[in-house]
Amino acid sequence: MSDTMSQGDPFILNVGETIDREELIAPSARVVVGVSGGLDSVVLLDVLAALAGADGRGYDLMVAHLDHALRDAAAADAAFVAELADSYHLPCTVQRRDVAAVAAETGQSIETAARMVRYEFLGGLARTFGAACVAVAHHADDNVETVLHRLLRGTHLRGLAGMPIRRPMGGGPIDLVRPLLPYRRDEIRAYAQRRHLRWREDETNRDTQYRRNFIRHELLPLLRSRFNPRVDEALMRLAGSAGDVEDHLARLGAETFSHARLPDAPPGGVAMDARSLGQHPQIVITYAMRVALETLGAPLAAVTGEHLRQMAALAIDSESPAVALPGGLAARRCGDRIVIA
Template sequence: MSDRATNFDCFDFERRLADALDADSLLPSGAKVLVGVSGGADSVALLVAMHSLARRGRNFELVVAHLDHGLRAESSADAEFVAELSAGLGVECFIVRQDIASLAQQLGEGLEQAARLARFEFFRDTAQQCGAGAIAMGHHADDNVETILFRILRGTAWRGLAGIPACRQDGQLRIIRPLLGFRRAEILNYCRSRDLSWREDITNAQTIHRRNFIRNELLPSIRERLNPQVDEALLRLGSLAGETERFLRSLAREALGNSVVLAEGGKMIIDAKMLAACDRIVRTTAYRLALTELGMPQRNLTAEHLSQIDALLQAPSGVVNLPANFHARREQSLLLITDN
């Protein structure tokens, strides 16, 4: 799909993208970058704009990855579109087809979550195989608005309120989202001005999925009935929450530095009395940091788990079983966090 836009400055769009990539060294110089491309306007704009920057002397190399999830009759055509787009740009493209419906049954997950997990695993494996040090994703500001609102409704902490991170580490890989400062309308205008085609996912209009309900029904209703500037308000909230989370993490790192007795071999031993002197919110942030350092996946770690660990500081003994076979245990004056 394409529809040429007028009076849109594509070079300014690409300059802002370059600024986003430079911010906080989002993309190291000389990096090889895997761009996740679904065929939608967001990922097409990201690929084409990054390719334009690379041609104008930016020091990075691009490869493309696309997961054909087989959930729609059009998914094969989406894959063909991405392959042709990549070939036209002279960019190497990796495509794989996976039965997401079967995977969802195996994992006991919904289709959306199973597709998300499979897509990221494919991107990560492909990046490692081709020597890419970063994975670029096409999430934008409107995605962030939806994410923040969804997390508010579901229940979340500061980290969740901060929304989608512009950058995060996954082992040796850096996951970057340089379009987070762009609205969806800007991205569409860039595509139209560049006379680019893209694929439309017709299921995005179906409100049976929670994200689509938020996008297509809840947010429009809030804009009409409560606050026409709700998008900006949620993005401000996310920015403030991100600043708060970063401050808490700095306090938690300092608390761990003062209270950790030993950290090696899949375990961390903490002076319970020393850590107990900190505020509770700093302590619970410290537990999350400690578990992250020990390699525990954060997806299933809940506020209840953190509260249970914190209760051990007031108990002479006890054990808390955590996801992924991790444990927290109180022994005399020590708090032990281990991966077995």
């Protein structure tokens, strides 16, 4: 499907510039491409295949598809993706997982369980394949929906920043990258139509019992018609501003932790000077505490804002109680020291 002529398409050139500017994929890197068979992932695969053929890139691509066992059409979706990968002469791995059973076992929603299982699959395959990164097809409209969802649910600054274009995956030096994140759904569809691409339609994407679908099909149209026709752009600006502030606070937190860290920590732990930390605003202390936990390899996904606020209180009030943390860790005030172990 991908050919030399396609490499001159402006959309491909733009995505290539995004990859270079954000340093998402190095030349000749092995890349696992998550492909559901829907419009967005089919476009992502086509673009990466075109770029792989460009001089100096030479990406080594593997197609990955997870059958969530949630739809009658799931087997047909998997067959479509396998055939699609074959048309690009690319290897393809398909795995089936009973997401409904995982949700029942863990008490999670179907959406949350599906996301967890999907990233476990993609990350595991990347490690097996020796890949540098996993590429997924989230785009700007997905990010708008994510920011609005988090805003309504309640979130912190990191959540308001939306989805990062690149983030590390657990279990090794593998990045999750989103080359299409700056681009709107309309741009992606227009490219697919120019290239005469085929894709699968997932009827569950119209089911508004799922919160993400309700936001997409009900809430955002209502906000556009009743409040602000450019609410998408407003939310993207909010995410950009939150991301800038988040980056600044993360740098301040790293510097604050570095200055406060003490050499005489217990084995497998971290010790910090409480007086040094206490000179900073509480929000900066919370970011320093996050860096401390990251240094210890704590399960950051399970660390809440409340955990970090309680840890920051240790630097401000010497009488603050010890804080139990995920991963069997605890933070406590010991005189003028804060110890996490």
